[in-house]
Amino acid sequence: MKDATPQAVYLSDYTPPAYLVDKVSLVFRLDPAATRVLSRIEFRPNPDAAPGQPLVLDGEKLKLIGAAVAGEAVKDGDHTQTDTGLTIPASRLPAEPFVFEAEVEIDPSANTALEGLYMSNGMYCTQCEAEGFRRITYYPDRPDVMAPFHVRIESDEKVLLSNGNPGASGDGFAEWTDPWPKPAYLFALVAGDLVAAKDSFTTRSGTPVELGIWVRPGDEGKCDYALDALKRSMKWDEDVYGREYDLDVFNIVAVDDFNMGAMENKGLNVFNSKYVLASPSTATDMDYENIEGIIAHEYFHNWTGNRITCRDWFQLCLKEGLTVFRDQQFSGDMRSKPVKRIQDVLQLRARQFREDNGPLAHPVRPSSYIEINNFYTATVYEKGAEVIGMLKRLVGDDGYAKALDLYFDRHDGDAATIEDWLAVFQDATGRDLSQFGRWYTQAGTPRVTVTDDFKDGTYTLHLKQETPATPGQPDKQPQVIPVAVGLLNPNGDEVQPTTVLELTEEQQSFTFDGLSAKPVPSILRGFSAPVILDRKTTTEERAFLLAHDTDPFNKWEAGRALAKDVLARMVTDRAAPGPAYLDALERVARDETLDPAFRALALRLPSEDDMAQTLFDAGVTPDPLAIHDAREKLMLALAEHLSSVLPGLYEDMSIPGPYSPDSKAAGCRALRQTALAMMARLDDGKTAAKQFRDADNMTEQLGALGVLLSVGHGQEELGTFYRQWQLDRLVIDKWFALQSSLAAPGKAADTTLALTRHPDFDWKNPNRFRSVIGGLATNAAGFHDPSGASYELVADWLIRLDPMNPQTTARMTTMFETWNRYDADRQALMRGALQRIAATRGLSRDTTEMVGRILG
Ligand code: ARG
Ligand code: ZN
Numbered sequence: 001m002k003d004a005t006p007q008a009v010y011l012s013d014y015t016p017p018a019y020l021v022d023k024v025s026l027v028f029r030l031d032p033a034a035t036r037v038l039s040r041i042e043f044r045p046n047p048d049a050a051p052g053q054p055l056v057l058d059g060e061k062l063k064l065i066g067a068a069v070a071g072e073a074v075k076d077g078d079h080t081q082t083d084t085g086l087t088i089p090a091s092r093l094p095a096e097p098f099v100f101e102a103e104v105e106i107d108p109s110a111n112t113a114l115e116g117l118y119m120s121n122g123m124y125c126t127q128c129e130a131e132g133f134r135r136i137t138y139y140p141d142r143p144d145v146m147a148p149f150h151v152r153i154e155s156d157e158k159v160l161l162s163n164g165n166p167g168a169s170g171d172g173f174a175e176w177t178d179p180w181p182k183p184a185y186l187f188a189l190v191a192g193d194l195v196a197a198k199d200s201f202t203t204r205s206g207t208p209v210e211l212g213i214w215v216r217p218g219d220e221g222k223c224d225y226a227l228d229a230l231k232r233s234m235k236w237d238e239d240v241y242g243r244e245y246d247l248d249v250f251n252i253v254a255v256d257d258f259n260m261g262a263m264e265n266k267g268l269n270v271f272n273s274k275y276v277l278a279s280p281s282t283a284t285d286m287d288y289e290n291i292e293g294i295i296a297h298e299y300f301h302n303w304t305g306n307r308i309t310c311r312d313w314f315q316l317c318l319k320e321g322l323t324v325f326r327d328q329q330f331s332g333d334m335r336s337k338p339v340k341r342i343q344d345v346l347q348l349r350a351r352q353f354r355e356d357n358g359p360l361a362h363p364v365r366p367s368s369y370i371e372i373n374n375f376y377t378a379t380v381y382e383k384g385a386e387v388i389g390m391l392k393r394l395v396g397d398d399g400y401a402k403a404l405d406l407y408f409d410r411h412d413g414d415a416a417t418i419e420d421w422l423a424v425f426q427d428a429t430g431r432d433l434s435q436f437g438r439w440y441t442q443a444g445t446p447r448v449t450v451t452d453d454f455k456d457g458t459y460t461l462h463l464k465q466e467t468p469a470t471p472g473q474p475d476k477q478p479q480v481i482p483v484a485v486g487l488l489n490p491n492g493d494e495v496q497p498t499t500v501l502e503l504t505e506e507q508q509s510f511t512f513d514g515l516s517a518k519p520v521p522s523i524l525r526g527f528s529a530p531v532i533l534d535r536k537t538t539t540e541e542r543a544f545l546l547a548h549d550t551d552p553f554n555k556w557e558a559g560r561a562l563a564k565d566v567l568a569r570m571v572t573d574r575a576a577p578g579p580a581y582l583d584a585l586e587r588v589a590r591d592e593t594l595d596p597a598f599r600a601l602a603l604r605l606p607s608e609d610d611m612a613q614t615l616f617d618a619g620v621t622p623d624p625l626a627i628h629d630a631r632e633k634l635m636l637a638l639a640e641h642l643s644s645v646l647p648g649l650y651e652d653m654s655i656p657g658p659y660s661p662d663s664k665a666a667g668c669r670a671l672r673q674t675a676l677a678m679m680a681r682l683d684d685g686k687t688a689a690k691q692f693r694d695a696d697n698m699t700e701q702l703g704a705l706g707v708l709l710s711v712g713h714g715q716e717e718l719g720t721f722y723r724q725w726q727l728d729r730l731v732i733d734k735w736f737a738l739q740s741s742l743a744a745p746g747k748a749a750d751t752t753l754a755l756t757r758h759p760d761f762d763w764k765n766p767n768r769f770r771s772v773i774g775g776l777a778t779n780a781a782g783f784h785d786p787s788g789a790s791y792e793l794v795a796d797w798l799i800r801l802d803p804m805n806p807q808t809t810a811r812m813t814t815m816f817e818t819w820n821r822y823d824a825d826r827q828a829l830m831r832g833a834l835q836r837i838a839a840t841r842g843l844s845r846d847t848t849e850m851v852g853r854i855l856g
Contacts, residue, residue: 006845011314011367017140018053019043021147022097026137030124030155030191032109035117036065037137039104041147044097055088055100058134058141061116065103067138070094086138102138111135112764112804120257121216123192124157125270127263130313130372133184144311144415146181157191159214163266165248178266180246181413183309188265190214190253197223201234203244209234213276214253222277225288225661226252229295236296236330241404243303252276252295256729259766259807260376262294264301271298274730274767280659282731284699285666292334297327303408311415313372317364317440318418320376321384328385335663338552339597345527345553346601348386351378352530354613356445358817359856361470365418365440370849373807379443386530387439393482393500393528394436395429403428435504436480443470446479448503450535454518459487461521464507465531471856478506484528484551487512487519492548498525520544525551532617539565543584552598559588559602563634564614567606570630572620577634582641589645596653597667600674605631605638608780609818616821623823628745628781639678650675650687659697666699673703677710685713692717702734709742732760733771740775740782748782749789756797763801766808773797777815784822788829791816795833798847799840806844813837813850831855 020043027038045051055069064081067074069092079088088100111118116135117126126132134141151162152175160169163186164178196212197220203209211230213223230252237243247267258272275294278287304326305319332340355361355378362375364384369375392400403425411420418440422433446467453460463483467476481503487496496519501510512519520541524533542565545558562581569575588594588602606614608631612622639646653672655665680688685708692704705721708714718739725731736755743751755761755772762768776790777783783790794815802809819830837843838851 006370006848008368008370009372011312011365014312014314016049017046017142017145018049019055019140019145020046021140021145023150024139024147025150025152027152028154028189030108030153030157032119033107035106035108037104037106039100039102039137039139041100041139042097043100045095051095052090054090055093056140057086057088057100057138058131059085059104059138060134061106061111062135062138063105064138065105067100067102069100070098085134104137106136113806114257114259114766115807117189118257120255123190123194123216123255124155125190125192125253125255126188126265127259127270128187128265129185129263130376131185133187136187139184141184142312143183143185143309146183146309146413146415148181149176149178149187151176151178151189153189153191155191157193159190159192159194159196161188161190161214161251161253161268163188163268165267178247180266180307182266182306183415186264186266186306186309188263188268188270190268190270193217194253195220196251197227199227199231201231201245201250203234204238205244207244207248209245209247210249212249212251214251215273215277216254219254219273219277222279222282225278225283226276226291226295229292230299232292232334233296233299233330236333237300237303237326240329240333241303241326241408243408245302246307250299252298256767257765259805259811262298264298264305266302266306269298272767274733277730278661280661280697282698282725282728283661284702284734285661285669287698288661289331289335289663289666293327293331296330297323300326300330307413308408308411309415311417313369313375314365314367315417316372316375317380317384317387318416318421320381321364321388322421324381324385325388336595336597336667338556339595339601339663339667341526341553342556342598342601344382348378348382348530349613350607350610352382353445353532354609354818355379355814356383356443356470357468357613357617358820359471359854360814360817360850361443363441363443363473367441371810371846373846374810374849376811383530390439390480390482390529391425391433391436393484394480394502395425395431399425399429399431435478438477438479442467442476442479443473444468444476446476446481446529446531448481448483448524448529448531448533450521450523450533452521454515457513457515459512459515459519459521460509461485461501461511461523462507462509463501463503465503466506471853478504480504481529481531483523484525485510486522486525486549486551486554487515488522488545488548488550489519490517492544494550495519498551500528520548522549522551522554524554524557526553527557537561539578539580543580546584546602547587556598556602559584560606564606564611567611567627567630567634568615568618568620570634571611571615571623571626577637582638585638586642586645589642589649595667596671597663600667600670603638603671603674605634609778612780612818612821621823622821624781624784625745625786635678636681639681642678643682646675646679646682650679659699669699669703673699673707676703677707680707680711685711689713689717692720698731698734702738706738706742709738712744726760729765729767733767736761736768737771737775740772741778743779743782745779745781745785748776748779749785749787749793752776752782752790753793756793763797764804766805769797769801769808770812774812774815777812783815784826786825788826788833791829791833795836798837802837802840802844802847803842806846809844810846810850813847813854817854819854 022042025040029036115132153160160174162176167175194214199211252269254273254276262271407424444467449464483501549555615622653668688704688707695701740752
């Protein structure tokens with residue numbers, strides 16, 4: 001039974017736990033349908049909490065076999081048991097520390113929600129963040145209760161893993177001890193027929209660490225890259241943050257059924273197999289890059305998340321924002337910093353700005369939630385990382401390093417808050433951060449409007465900030481916005497190198513003296529703050545910055561803005577793309593001094609969804625079909641304009657020898673792919689068809705197939721591809737996603753419907769479901785088909801998935817979060833689909849919350 005009215009939890013209601021835990025011992029007797037979990041938990045009254053409180057333990061979907069307090073069985077009437085937990089009254093508890101013991105039975109085989117202990121392809125695995133441990137046994141399942149765990153697993157499975165260091169093991173059992181106190185959400189257990197790819201790492205203080213990546217037999221050859229990324233991450237965290245690993249072993253397990261990307265369980269990370277397994281013939285450059293970034297992310301959590309965790313789930317950004325920021329730094333160091341920054345901003349705008357400017361907008365640190373799993377969002381993660389980037393810019397690299405050292409010193413072993421985090425920066429640098437703190441509490445993307453004037457050698461920038469109202473927050477206060485600015489002379493020389501203006505008031509002016517001519521400003525260099533920059537400017541100025549800006553981000557941004565201007569005019573006035581844009585891009589295409597990866601990004605057109613948001617921001621109701629057509633036309637115009645450059649570029653970017661995933665080679669392939677996509681508009685896909693036949697790696701094979709589909713060909717190749725990769729789930733996911741995401745607008749719903757009838761559409765597997773249904777969402781013109789057919793198809797499937805997997809269903813309702821951008825007909829259709837979901841009997845708490853918020 002689902003509760004009728006889901007209860008919200010409020011940050012302001014936080015109270016410390018009544019009891020702390022000194023030690024946890026668990027015994028698992030594994031059985032697919034009837035696993036027994038025996039727990040022995042050493043409790044002690046919390047000196048910082050009111051005395052004489054009952055013991056409240058969380059527990060869901062547990063069958064209680066028996067429990068005892070201080071060795072005495074708890075009898076009926078001694079406790080209250082509900083479907084969310086177990087409460088033992090204070091009268092039944094000793095005033096001193098005491099031991100609580102319980103035996104429960106759980107059914108991993110029936111666990112389709114993939115939270116707690118579940119089965120994936122016959123293997124046992126767990127996912128406990130955020131509140132999955134309560135589906136394993138009765139426990140105070142909150143992150144501010146931390147304890148060392150001892151685990152004994154009894155099972156005939158070949159491999160038995162848990163957190164910490166291995167202990168005794170033998171026929172049918174294995175024991176693990178994790179000496180580091182941890183909250184229950186970091187617990188993990190894995191058991192199954194697994195093999196390991198092994199390696200080792202010696203920490204800088206000389207301690208050897210055994211590394212293992214555990215996969216299903218047959219996949220052990222696909223772990224080299226993940227292992228290499230892990231070792232580089234371990235070294236980087238020592239070199240850059242001074243953080244060493246703290247156990248004898250570090251294990252990673254690849255799991256096929258997983259709701260998210262990966263999980264940082266102490267010493268035993270569990271990963272969606274998509275972010276571990278790679279070989280040149282099955283993984284794309286993007287897969288390799290994601291693996292590197294996610295391996296790093298989860299490893300970095302060992303300090304930012306595990307050694308220092310969150311006091312409560314409102315503080316989620318404390319670990320996630322910081323860890324994303326760290327993994328972004330790492331990837332920038334491993335690859336190209338400017339290219340990484342551009343990619344991160346593209347993501348931020350595509351996911352976080354979209355969220356922040358719609359009905360789901362919420363602060364980086366929310367103040368209430370119904371289901372915490374609904375707050376693992378782009379705002380908490382990506383905007384959370386941007387906030388840290390701004391802090392670093394404001395206090396400088398040295399200030400940041402000092403603050404981080406203090407953070408690790410002061411809070412190691414703590415469950416901390418955002419206030420603790422900001423206090424560390426204040427104490428280390430002396431800077432008052434009270435106003436800066438608004439970045440954590442105010443939702444919405446600030447809009448910074450810029451005007452300028454020039455008089456007697458003095459150039460003045462006038463900045464004005466405004467943050468729009470968001471749900472529950474009608475009025476906003478000014479925020480601290482670091483605006484990195486540089487000035488260029490009309491001849492292209494930089495006359496003012498990058499300097500950071502601190503915008504703290506609603507309106508402020510900044511002057512630059514001693515200039516001989518009115519400069520061209522380069523504003524928000526490096527995307528120094530997550531804001532929308534609003535400035536009237538000319539095509540010539542944008543082309544000038546694309547040619548001359550010394551800041552690579554703004555150089556790219558200038559080209560991007562040009563493309564958006566051109567596309568917007570094509571959509572609204574049916575204007576043809578002018579020579580200024582085409583010539584500027586030709587210069588980029590021909591400029592061999594530029595990094596190929598950068599050139600690829602600069603030549604790529606904005607996505608249809610990005611254009612829809614851009615038009616909406618400018619007060620125009622976006623028509624997804626018109627945007628699609630305009631983008632296709634612009635692609636053709638660009639291809640024609642570049643027709644003499646493309647074949648040479650395509651040849652030059654081909655790399656002889658065997659495939660290597662390194663960033664330089666990947667950059668060349670990215671540029672080659674961009675050229676191929678344009679060439680297909682001129683040669684009807686001939687070059688792409690040849691590339692498909694000749695490809696010896698997945699990047700080029702899949703790239704060619706995508707291009708063929710986007711010019712209306714590729715049906716035969718789809719068949720070839722399927723037959724070749726039929727047995728490789730991760731590759732077949734790509735095959736599905738490509739078809740729903742690239743179907744022609746009028747055919748998207750039918751194509752997707754047909755895919756859902758394919759025998760390989762295993763809809764209970766989250767990766768497969770996301771490939772097909774999520775793929776349709778990335779097909780903007782197809783998803784927004786005026787008939788509403790795609791909306792209905794998505795609603796049907798979300799309704800079907802919800803009882804099986806509420807978390808993935810709830811997350812995918814965000815496909816509808818942009819309804820308020822569109823025309824009245826589409827709005828009515830989208831709202832209708834949402835209302836149909838909302839009206840479903842027994843709808844999960846997760847999906848109920850999301851649909852309610854989206855409808856507003
Ligand atoms: N902490 C994980 C990460 O960012 C995410 C796990 C989220 N899982 C969930 N069910 N909400 O790496
Ligand atoms: Zn994380």
